[in-house]
Amino acid sequence: MEKKLSISETFTQLKQNNKCAFIPFITAGDPNLEITKKALTILSEEGADIIEIGIPYSDPLADGPVIQEASARALKNGITLDKILKAVQEVQNMIASPLIAFTYYNIILNHGINKFVNQIVQAGFKGILVPDLPIEEIDILEKECKKRNLELILLIGPNSSKTRIKKIIKKAHGCLYLVSSTGVTGMKFGPNSYIESLIQQIKQISQQALIVGFGISTQDNIKLVQSWGVDGIVMGSSFVKQLFQASSDPELYAFRDYCQRIKHYMEIYK
Template identity: 40%
Template sequence: MLSAPTPIQQRFNDLRAGGRCALMPFLMAGDPDLATTAATLLALQGAGADLVELGIPYSDPLADGPVIQAAAGRALAAGTTPDRVLAMLAGLQGELTIPVVLFTYSNPLLNRGMEAFCQAAAQAGAAGLVVPDLPLEEAEKLSPIAAAEGLDLVLLVAPTTPPGRMARIHTASRGFTYLVSVTGVTGVRTNLEARVGSLVSQLKTQGETPVAVGFGISGAQQARQVRDWGADGAIVGSALVKAMAEAGAQHADVAAAAGRFCAELRAGLDQ
């Protein structure tokens, strides 16, 4: 008997059936505070986000560029902890209906324990995990633990990943495969590298798992480029985090700015 699709898998199935590309904004939990994060999550949902990637702030974010590093610093200064992030997320159950993918690093996860972290994340309402600094071999240990709690462990593929390892990662990834569009850290780029299109095509030949592209997408034009390359989803982080930071300190203003930015991306992606 086939198992029922997870919330992330179901969302991508529905989007594929409608011929649409998923829009997945990223925001840093606790920047500038968790009340703002809660309001922003609901604003993004209302503005057409299909999923949300929610960052748990960490003091040594190896994969993050300056915009998201600064956001993590502000969140940590405001007293944000993994437990407080999960409590905030749990408080939105019943209101927030789109899948939430938690973005965290391996040290906080291992410090708490894989089983305990996955259980707490699932109870808070998370649908998946992204752990960018977790090697494939460790990810293969974490994935069944996450799956037992109903969480998809999403794995990352980079432009420099050798083809054989890329195929192995794509096969092991659950929910979707996260294709990093650039070499280096997150951040707004003027242009995406053309080879990303060939990488999307390459991954598509290796299985049915959806492919979402992130790192460097700054606006609707680049999101459409990702869609036109055949990707199933576009992940937008630094550009959104920057727009939120420029909106001021009032959480209503920040959430509204995030919603406007997301709505522009949604309209552009659906053109």
């Protein structure tokens, strides 16, 4: 396989082709790591431009019930960070899509910042997203990420002030991630003139790719968000739910079918 693109390079290529990135999220180890490895290869084969992998955590503050339950199942089954990294490394050569690790800061601190960054880079990750890490405290992690060319993706909340947004833009790498609503993942999503306006404000002051997530799950959601002119759409709870429901079949045919349908919606509404 050719050298995998970085997050930034992926968005540059997509922009040249006037495409919006399809960014699914799955929870590592739910229900087991063999299913995770199979799901990652399917997502890559079916056109995921970037894949987010959630590291299970006992107190996932940003996650809604679907992803919380997935984390709980994985942890109950003895899934650890080291096991996840080993599994990802085993399949990374079969995955064309750059990978983003979605993790909480306690996991990084408990592991050791330098060690954590080194290990996820070795496993094949190209980016990292830490939802509970405030902009005021990112310097140490940012420094380690820069050393290893790991892109640190930062979240912009819907209630962020203009001053705070400018600070986030200065520090972010790879892309900016706009949270579509206050609350947790998997919430009901719908038309939102404020978010649409916020997207335009961010695009006026930043050339970085802008992705949107939290609550996006349907064909209509995809059509609406693409009409806002964003560079990528993250879908988490719906993919976690579909994967768990399909997991009794080792080939994950129903999950593959779902991926194909979502990719089709992304293409027809671009």
